[in-house]
Amino acid sequence: MTSLLRRCSVLLLAAWLPLWGALAADAPPPMLGFAAPGASAEAALEGRFDALLDARDMRTWLERMSSAPNHIGAPHDKANAEFMLEQFRAWGWDAAIETFDVLYPTPRRVSLDLVGPHPYHASLLEPPIAGDRTSAHTQGALPPYNVYGADGDVTAELVYVNYGMPEDYKDLARRGISVKGRIAIARYGAGWRGLKPKLAGEHGAVGCIIYSDPRDDGYGAADTYPMGAGRPAQSLQRGSVADMPVYSGDPLTPGIGATQGAPRLERSAAATLLKIPVLPISYQDARPLLEALRGPRAPASWRGGLPFTYHIGPGPARVHLLVQSDWSQHPVYDVVARLEGSTYPNQWVIRGNHHDAWVFGAEDPLSGNVAMMAEMKALGALKASGWRPKRTLVYASWDGEEAGLLGSTEWVETHATELAAKAVAYVNSDSNSSGILGAGGSHTLQRLVNEVAAGVKDPTTGATVLARARAAKILESRRGGRDADRRLARALLDGGDLPLDPLGSGSDFTPFLQHAGVPSLNFGFGDDEPGGVYHSVYDSFDHYLKINDPDLRYGVALAEVAGHTMLRLANADLLPMRAADFATTIGRYVDEVEHYADGLRGETAEMHRLLDEHVYELAATGTEPVGPPAREVDVPFLNFAPLRNASGALQLSAQSFDAAYAAALAEPTRLTPTQVATVNETLRRAEQALLGADGLPGRPWYRHLIYAPGLYTGYGAKTLPGVREAIEERQWAQASDYTTRTANALDAYRRALDAATAALH
């Protein structure tokens, strides 16, 4: 407690720590899945684990691994994999590098010019910044580009499309503006980057430029680096534009591992490859282009932070965009290490973080990777002392995440059968920073995460990381302002568990959760800084220590959160999952989609009445009148009964199961090995029941019927996606179809639970 108080430098929180679950030295907190004796042993083990974590190790590894560019194909990327392999083995792990061969285009020629009315040649350069050492050592880095954009050499009028999301194209249509035959310039934000060129192409654009507006992550958000966390004027965001919401991984091998002899699609048949050329640029390079646009003034919500009036165009700005890539295959190097379980060697608890980056990647991804390495070193030391996990620990440092979750996806696809038979859970991390714990994942794991987070102290305040995360969620929910938000805030204040965020995409959990049905979690600390060096040269070691986590204290906290989670999953008597958390979350999602459909019906009817009565035309003022919105398809009443029935039955079954589970652990001596095996196998496989045989509409690779990345949000999660997105897209037959499919999956999940409950009685 003394050291805890000494670390509480910013705020004196000691007096009220009990209210928010300070770490009590005496009574161990409840521990889901463990009978009493096992819980005490587990707590002691986690204490030994924590004592073995060392921030200085992380700092050393971070500096080394981020010292040179480490994208796919870079020598330093391979060197990092080999360095880790050597370390993992030295720490006692059974480790190997697993290699896949993937399509990974790299730019041969890229250029961007404003050809008129005033010529401007885009620099596409991120210059050295004083105080940021690696920014002066970018030899071997790739030119800025968006991987999987098409080759192209186009000259056309420019059109500003705001964030380039579907709503933006509706706004353009109301102004009579089309991108057809033109080049769209979109700003980063509001949806996944790959959607911007995809939608631009679908609307007829011949090219796409994506720039970082200073309002979003530049000086409008924070002082620019090195003064603060804002994006410098010449900095730009690289990134993949593969159509990842269709499938992740190598574009040429959907659904199968990209091993050397694997059958491959022709490039022209690869659904995730973009059809038009695209280039990311800085706001320094974007400024002359945007300033040269005329045509209607951009609507208020489209205006960024550059000091002039934003116009939409088209033209008179004309732009020449050139992208030519080398479309070679490259190897990716996954470093996979095992620590075999003593009791259940065929039950795998998997942990991963990627190691490839866009340039140096100190924050993204190495900050998370070095925390994972610290866990592995500590676990290795425990092993050296004679300890073994009950279940097998599998730790993996993935390659090729940035291009499209390549390393993790190909590994999951290659080992699909084994994973279905053995995987218990997957715990992911990626970039880390400091502040508030973010936690997303399968809701059966929600209670586990709350218990783990209640046992890890926050380095800044000395409170638990759970207390801070709950406080942040309370304020965020209150800002949200909707009734559901306020109910959540009140529930949290009344002691309710921190809800896990549903997982969309954007990191390596996607193939595990959404393709293979492995219960998954994702962890990382963060704050509300703009992240203005994301995917730029300036995501460096110097930057990380200055801006993110100066003494790697949150690296230690991440290792504790992820490490404790892994240890509990590995050692629990019964797998630490609570069915009711999943069931009540499903109930909320069903409410949401029904409420959404009702709202959309009313909104559509009202909009049609406004159209019928010419309200839009009458209210339009100004010299640039905005036409009425397009008429939409009316929203019928949909039959949600199958979902309601499935959800209601699931909630009852979940309560029965959880009660039987708790009763069994209260008298562990009466549990037979068969009962344990039945319950654990049920829990291990339950999430697989949520996979649909045909996957989601138009994207069979995404099989999970509860969680998916949105087809039109990208990283953002859609829950009950088959139903929700069908309603959003006004596909009523599809909505009905997926209501039934999703209900059937929930029924299958429920029946498995019922069988396990019966086995426990």
Add this chain to the structure above:
Amino acid sequence: MTSLLRRCSVLLLAAWLPLWGALAADAPPPMLGFAAPGASAEAALEGRFDALLDARDMRTWLERMSSAPNHIGAPHDKANAEFMLEQFRAWGWDAAIETFDVLYPTPRRVSLDLVGPHPYHASLLEPPIAGDRTSAHTQGALPPYNVYGADGDVTAELVYVNYGMPEDYKDLARRGISVKGRIAIARYGAGWRGLKPKLAGEHGAVGCIIYSDPRDDGYGAADTYPMGAGRPAQSLQRGSVADMPVYSGDPLTPGIGATQGAPRLERSAAATLLKIPVLPISYQDARPLLEALRGPRAPASWRGGLPFTYHIGPGPARVHLLVQSDWSQHPVYDVVARLEGSTYPNQWVIRGNHHDAWVFGAEDPLSGNVAMMAEMKALGALKASGWRPKRTLVYASWDGEEAGLLGSTEWVETHATELAAKAVAYVNSDSNSSGILGAGGSHTLQRLVNEVAAGVKDPTTGATVLARARAAKILESRRGGRDADRRLARALLDGGDLPLDPLGSGSDFTPFLQHAGVPSLNFGFGDDEPGGVYHSVYDSFDHYLKINDPDLRYGVALAEVAGHTMLRLANADLLPMRAADFATTIGRYVDEVEHYADGLRGETAEMHRLLDEHVYELAATGTEPVGPPAREVDVPFLNFAPLRNASGALQLSAQSFDAAYAAALAEPTRLTPTQVATVNETLRRAEQALLGADGLPGRPWYRHLIYAPGLYTGYGAKTLPGVREAIEERQWAQASDYTTRTANALDAYRRALDAATAALH
């Protein structure tokens, strides 16, 4: 109808005009207050009136009157008054100039310097703009200043206070920043300008700078003039900073006319005079000052459109602010004209618009003033043809509005007794532009305004101005998003009347309505352009024709709306007022204040729980942590029963009265002159029953218990102000006191209605 279609240049609306009340040639629309024969005659009269309106006249007067600076004391201001006097007389009006002597400080020396860390001398100049002729002829214009700011010569650290509103000071306190002993720099917007230096002074600041941020009305809102309606970089907003929510008019003669011999306060005793020096500047001059600030980053909602990260300070920027004024008395020239009523010469229907401006004032106020002149010329021509209004028309062009409604206030105070005995209503206009009719005022006049607006065609679309205003209100309400907003949108779609906006302040209706209890209206056309030349040199004739109303068609529309309103008020058999509109509006206001108190109670309780549980501290991240908000006084349950009872009874009485009124007009031959006199006198005086003997808390000059400018919003209206503001300020005893006072006023109003109803039976 043909000409109507020809004018419909933007949109072809003819097909659906019937839906939205096109002007029907055959059946005259209903006409409140008129029996059938009178209604037909009135419709014919208005047709003759319309035919006499000429946009070319307006253009000529506008060019002439805005050709030189016309602030108080400027030769051209007096010349304009004399020009109008001559015209009015030539048109057959009984006209005179009425002069008052007011305190009107003018700047002798003003300067602003950034003294460190990098010296900068503010130019305080608005240079000539090509294409804007008068901008090169500013001889005789005053240096930019905020009239009624204090003299001062101060040098101190600078602090950015966002809009300088009460919430902003709460945000500063959470960051531990005070303006005490410092100079506050606030941006224009979010509340009345006079509140900014007032609140800065109350928080200890020694000076205040107000600048126009480009995000609010500069390039962030629209291309800058002359390209568009945005404020040019060197343009600045002059304006009064008198504490007008306490009283309007001459600071030295509150409540009495500023005639030559009137007793005057010492300057030190004048409550509306500011205590610290203040200066308005452009964003070109503000930029070096703001850019030199350090200290915490400004919160997201504080960030403007300048291309750097906004910081709060204090310092290191230090500023030297100098303001020295000549505190002389000056005459103001009200031009007042009468056209005596044939039947009820002692019932006055009053119309006004001011003629003074900050510099040239083509839009503010001359665009409204020339429309009023066109009405007067047309009425004069009707008089020359032998016509007379039944009631006396009083038309006034006020002087000194910009400094604090000086001309109108002193006139109302001087003629208070006569107004109480004779005034029927006051119809105001001020700046005009084009697009959507804005209409605010006493809710007994709501039906009249709807009927009038249904009879005036919109110059752009050919629909009625009512149809456009209703359409705009529907979309605005839907954007509002609250339940009450959506109910209003639906009610309007279902054919409900356009509600009048309640009047706050900002123009000459204030002394009539809120001090003298004269039922009042305010009209003007506008759109959603930023108004970026407001109170600058560039509010010019050239600007007006380019940006606002190129061929003065909306000047004609304003003259029709205001003129028809005047004619109906002058000629109606029974005064065109409908009690139920007032009563149901009161019912809504009572709902609002009760709902507001309930929400504040819940919000306060939740906020206290968050404080008790240290949620704010736990959720705070970053190197510039924000402390928790200050604890507020808990909100008790308040007794709204007196207001509910008064409002309920009023609604019943209003229905009875309106029914008796309609029945009487349906059989006008059975109406006796005594009945007519009783009803009209009741309606004429009813609004005076809403005046409280002691006025509003802390500001006895504001006597109206239903409508007031907000003490902390300025121009923005507060309804049931004694009650609402007491709750906002958590003054529970005062809230209770004003609940009773307001209920008593409503009871008195109701009893008058009941007596009139009885007289009609």
